[in-house]
Structures are given as C-alpha cells and as structure tokens.
Amino acid sequence: MEQADVTAIPRATRKNRRLGDRLWRERYLFLLVMPGLLYFIVYRYIPMLGNIIAFQDYSPFRGFVHSDWVGFRHFRTIFSDREVIRVLGNTLLLSFLQIAFAFPVPVVLAVMLNELRSERFKRVVQSIIYLPHFLSWVVVIGIATIFLKTEGLVNRLLDLMFGMEPISFLQQPGWFMPLIVLEVIWKEAGWGTIIFLAALAGVSPSLYEAAVVDGASRWRQIWHITLPALRSTIVILFILRLGTVLDSGFEQVFLMLNPFTMDIGNVLDTYVYFKGIQQADFSFGTAVGLFKSVVGFILILAANRLAKRFGDEGVF
Template sequence: MAVHKNASPLQMIGLYLWKHKMLYLLSIPGILYFVVFKYVPLAGSAIAFQDYNIFKGFSGSAWIGFKNFDKMFAYMEFVRILENTLLIAAYDLIFAFPAPILMAMLLNELRGMIYKRLVQTVIYMPHFLSWVIISGIAIGLLSQEHGIVNHLRSWIGLDRVYFLGEESYIKSIIVGSGVWRDTGWGTIIYLAAITGINPEQYEAAEIDGASRWRQTISITLPSLLPTITIMFLLQIGHFLDFGFERVFVFLNSLNQSSGDTLDTYIYRVGLLQQQYGYTTAIGLFKSIVGLALLVTGNALSKKATGEGLY
C-alpha cells in the first residue's frame, strides 16, 4: 500500500493498522483479557483508603486515608505473617528457581531421544495436578501412621514424626512440593533456549579438547544467562504473591502460625471477617513491593549484564 509523503501522522497510523489488521484482530481477545481482568480492577484499590461497606459501595463508604496501612504494621500478627511470607518466598527463590535450570542442562546431556522424551513427560506431568491433589500426595507420603517416610524412619530406628503438625517442617513442605510440581514445566523455556545455541560452538570446544562439563560451564550456562535474567525478574516481581491455594491446602491448626502467608491471611480476614478495606491495603502493599523489586532488579540487571525486561 503506497503512502503519500504528505500524509498526516494519524493517516500514517491508520494505514499501518489497516496493513496489519489481521494481527490486531487476533490480539483483541488478549487485550480484552488484560483490560477486563487486570486494568479495570485497579479502580478497586480505592477501597484501601476507605472504611469500605459492601452495601454502601465506593461512593457511600467513608474515606479514612492511610488508617488501614497504619493498622497493618500496628498488629504483631501481620508482622509475623509478613515474616512467614518473606521466608517462604526466599526459600522458593533459592531452591525452586535454579531447579529447572539444572534439570534442563541435565536433560540436554541425554543422548537417547526416546529416553529423553520419556523423562521429560514424567517430570512435566505433576504440573497438571491441582494443589489439592499435590497436598493429598504429600499428606499420604508424610502421614505419621502410614506414610512411607515414617516407615523408612522406623526401619532405621528413628521415631515417627507428624510432619504436617510440626511448625519447623511446614515451610520446607510447601517449597518442596512446589519444586516437585513445577520444575519439569519450567524446563520448557530453558530447553528452548538451549536449542537456540549454535552447535558450532560445541564442535569448536570439542576440537579444543573441552570436556562436556567444561562445555556446559563455558557455553551452555552463559548462553542461558539472558533467559535466566528475564525469568528471575519476573519471579521477584511476584515475590510476596506466593499464591493462596498452594499454601492453604497444607495449613492446619498446628502449623498455621508458621505457614500462614499474606494470601491466606487476606482470605481469612478479608473474606471471612469482611475487612475489605484492610485486606485491600495489604494487597496494594504487596503490589508496591513487587513493583519496587522489579524496577530495582531490572536496573541492576541492565547495568550488570545489559539484559532487562525493558
């Protein structure tokens, strides 16, 4: 389509949109999803500054400024739950984030394609199980009377332990179950990045006498660095957003004080006790912290590696 040299900017935009109209039509469902479910709900953040009454709505509820935020840090219960969330999120970042990277590099070393695809399928499968099923499997394995873990402990002469009733174990159970469930799924991105590495680099390294281990350290890992950086930035953006269902299915009256996170606290106080303004303030606090971590991490990443989200 020819464009006149004297066309106005609006005409240029219109011609460009018309030229790529099919691409924009295909993008409409995605755009609508983000508008309806991501941007429109942002208006609800105003509840954080109100003594919100569900019957009076936005316009009828009294504005109370930052009192809900003052309430957050005035209660020791919130401080304890924030500490739990930070610890669980930190453990997840330390142990769960590197797991798919290591798994992808190990799978890349398998030479038998049939065996490689079989292993990939097996480690992908847990991702498609709901957290209710995952918790049922974990409870079955860790049961004090019938769990295989306690049977092994008895076999070697150790006492049986009620793992889900001990506060000291709940964080490890939550993080460990997440590692088992999502490690295989996370390898998809890293395996795709590995397939994009020029094979001539490996051939040249092999001619120079580099071992497989040396090739992994000097070629595979550096080539994965841009992908690792992007995935890391995406994860720290959700640092406090650990997920409700993932934690809630493992909680009981014995381990709640150590396993309770901001998401389960919001459910208990916001929905069950109907403190909508207070819990909206907590959600807004989570979003601000995530945004600050994302912006800071992106700036540091661009300075250190030259890679970033924007």
C-alpha cells in the same frame, strides 16, 4: 499561513486513511489479539479501580461513594500490627526458600537434559517431569497428605528400613516450609525447564565442537558455553520472580494449613483471605494487596536496573 493550514488537512486525512487501511488489512490479526486484550482490560485493569477502598473504611452497604475516607490508616496498620509483621516475616522467609532452592532446579534439569545424547530417553524424561504441572494443587496436596500422614507410605518405609517412630510431617511446624518448597519443586520444576531448554536450543553446536577440539571436558563445556547461554534467561526470570516475592501461592499454602502450623504457615495471601473475606475487612485486605503490588513493582525496577548495570538486557 492559509497555505500551511490547507496542506495540513490532507496530510492528517492521509494519515487516518493509512491507519484505517492498515487496520482493515490486518483485521484478522487484531481479531486474534482481541480476546486476550479484552481479558486484561476486563479482569486486570478495570478491577484496579477498586483499590480505592484501601483508603476508605469501606462498607458494602454504603458503597464506594459514601464510605468514609481514612487515608493511609490501613497501610500504617501493616507496619504496626504484630500479627501482620509476623505474617510478613513468614511470607519473606517462604519466598526466600523458594528462590534459593526451587528457582535453580529448572536450570539444573535443563543442563542435565541438554547433556543427554539419547533423544528417546530425553523425551521420556521430559514428559515425566512435565506431567505434575498439569495437576491442580488440590490433587498435589491430596497426594502429599496420603504419603505423609502418620500411617502413610513414608512413615511405613521409615519404620521398615530404620525402625523409626512415625513422624507427624503435616502437624509439625518445622516441616511446613520444607514441604511447601518440595511440593513446588516437584510440581513446577519440569515446566520451568522448558524455557531454559528453549534458550539452549539457540546455542550453535559448533561451539561445543570447537571446545572438544581444544580439549575441554564436559564440565568445562557446561561452565563456559551452556551456563553463559542461559545467563540472560536466568536474569529475566529472576527479575520477574522478585516481582512476586510477596506472593507465596494462596491455594497451596491454604490447603496445607492446619491449627498446628498456623503460626509458621500463615502468609500474606492467606492472612488477607482470613481478614478480608472471613472477617469482612475489605479495606485492609485491599491495602495489603496494593502494598504487595507496589513492593513487587519497586523490586522489579531495582533488579532490572541492577541487571543492566552488569551488562544484561533486563526485562525492559
């Protein structure tokens, strides 16, 4: 027994020394990682402690310690308040429209760009479709407002070409969600194409050459080579997108809202702002945010497990 204890001490010492030597040897790499690590610790993980107010009747004047505990009362409100249920329905509908129409666009663009033979033309098209990503939503909504207002360019063209009366795109509730989806496509589709083009860069040209020898048309090459090469990437991004199904983009929706579109356009993100910030109901706003996070986490786990069942790698 004594001999075992004596031999165990140098082994632990050697292990600590090896760890210390490795940290010193790779110190520049750890210094490079440190800013990003500190960012997540300070701005992501530490603020999670504030979720405790979702179970309290929080008052800024009484603080975390002295505020009254209410348990799951705020979470029950999410499923009992008609206004919250309506807002939740708006959020799910908008997320479904974005997944159905905005999510496939980068895939289509990547396939189309991959089929271009002129590298110069391909680079020009890539630059054009990437540029909107670098514009803020304030600029994008400003451009949309200029084009779509009653006396804007779109209504003038409709009047000149078809003799149509001006359409109130920004005031009619029926146009709200289609405009949101179109703005997302215009702004983010080009940037999302980068990921799919990177996946296609790993496809061996010999596969296309063999397909040409076998007499496969361009459509057959896309169906049997290009799209299967994108399958894993599509699955991973789709899983990650499901994790944000209750996030509709606060800034964009908030800037598009007006009294005419409030009923159809008010989503969870904007509702939390109006309820939690403007009305100072911090506990309920935190409860809604925590509810969104839990739902997103469950959807990611379910989608990841389903993807693995069908033979894909998934996210983890």
